[in-house]
Amino acid sequence: MAHYFGFVPSDKLKVLVKEAEQVVASNEKVDYYPYRDALTHQTARDLTDSLLVGLVDIIPNPERQASMRKVVGTIERATDTLLNILLGKENNKEVLPSFNFLRDHATFIDNEGVERVGFKLSEADAKTIVEGFAAITPDHVDRAKFKTALETMNEETLTQFISRFSETLQLGMIKRKSVPVAKSAIDKGMSMALNKLLPDLPDDSLNRLANYYRPFIIEKPE
Numbered sequence: 578m579a580h581y582f583g584f585v586p587s588d589k590l591k592v593l594v595k596e597a598e599q600v601v602a603s604n605e606k607v608d609y610y611p612y613r614d615a616l617t618h619q620t621a622r623d624l625t626d627s628l629l630v631g632l633v634d635i636i637p638n639p640e641r642q643a644s645m646r647k648v649v650g651t652i653e654r655a656t657d658t659l660l661n662i663l664l665g666k667e668n669n670k671e672v673l674p675s676f677n678f679l680r681d682h683a684t685f686i687d688n689e690g691v692e693r694v695g696f697k698l699s700e701a702d703a704k705t706i707v708e709g710f711a712a713i714t715p716d717h718v719d720r721a722k723f724k725t726a727l728e729t730m731n732e733e734t735l736t737q738f739i740s741r742f743s744e745t746l747q748l749g750m751i752k753r754k755s756v757p758v759a760k761s762a763i764d765k766g767m768s769m770a771l772n773k774l775l776p777d778l779p780d781d782s783l784n785r786l787a788n789y790y791r792p793f794i795i796e797k798p799e
Contacts, residue, residue, distance in 0.1 A: 580703035581685055581795045582730060583695020584627040590619045590694070594679075601676055609672040614664045616679065617742075620694060621656045624738060625649065627793065628731065629770060635785050636774065644773060652766040659739070659759040663746055674745040683738065687795050695795075696737045705729045706794055713787035718780050723787065724771060730790070731767045735760055 586594070597612040629649045636642045687693050698706065709726020712719035743756045778786065 578796050579799050580698045580700075580707065581687075581693075581695050581797065582698055582706075582734060582793055583685060583687065583693030583795055584623065584793055585691060586694050587619070587623050587626070590616075590623050593619050597676060598680075601673070608666075609669045609676070610665070610667050613672050613675050614660075617664060617675070618657070618660055620679070620683070620738070621660060622653070623694060624734065625653055625656065628734065629767070631789055632770070632774060632786065635778075635782055635789060637779070637782055638777075641773065641777070645770060648766060648770045648773065652763055652770070655759065655763050655766060659755070659763070662755055662759075663743060663748065663752060667747055671747045675742070678742055678745045682741070685795075688797050693795070695793075696733075698733060698794075702729050702733050703794075710787050710791055710794065713783050715780075715784060718783055720775060720783070723783065724775055727771055727790070728768065730793070731771075732764065735764055735767075739763070 593612070593616045597609075597616050600607060600609065600612055629645075629652065633642050633645050633649070636645055683696060684692055684694055685697070706726045706729055709722045709724075709729070712722035712726075739756065739760045743753075748756075774786075775783075
């Protein structure tokens with residue numbers, strides 16, 4: 578058995594995926610890069626919505642909700658800025674590796690036959706995440722273990738969708754060097770969100786949080 582991280586794409590992302598697939602398959606004499614760029618931006622928005630926006634409703638304190646919304650907004654702007662730097666006009670041959678990555682390494686079919694945006698986790702990361710989620714139950718709460726699980730999931734997600742995806746892009750030296758810097762900034766924002774959120778959550782809210790994230794981890798046959 579293998580473990581995957583993945584979420585069901587929004588309707589908007591599904592439409593963009595279908596459009597991109599149709600354009601590439603038809604060999605139309607059109608530029609591919611606008612489809613790639615729109616698809617990448619929407620994937621990032623879906624990812625942020627899945628990992629962070631859904632947390633706001635779990636926070637019981639209105640002031641902390643407002644604080645979390647500000648953090649999420651900062652992360653969204655940082656992600657958009659990074660993508661605007663990295664993406665741009667390229668010929669179709671140069672764009673194809675990005676399409677292939679998104680198709681072959683950023684989607685999978687879950688046990689119910691639903692296509693998800695996501696990727697296979699390493700055994701070590703899967704173990705950390707699964708054990709961390711299991712550390713939150715109505716009868717027992719291990720915040721430290723749960724936090725480590727969330728940090729691991731976030732780090733692997735950023736590595737997949739920023740670091741590995743950027744390797745498919747035709748980047749000069751300056752832009753290439755900007756990738757780890759931007760990834761670090763986004764990672765810092767996500768860590769800030771967790772540090773603001775976890776310490777003061779009551780146990781019942783922590784259980785809601787764990788239940789929110791559990792469906793993102795899929796166990797399926799190799």
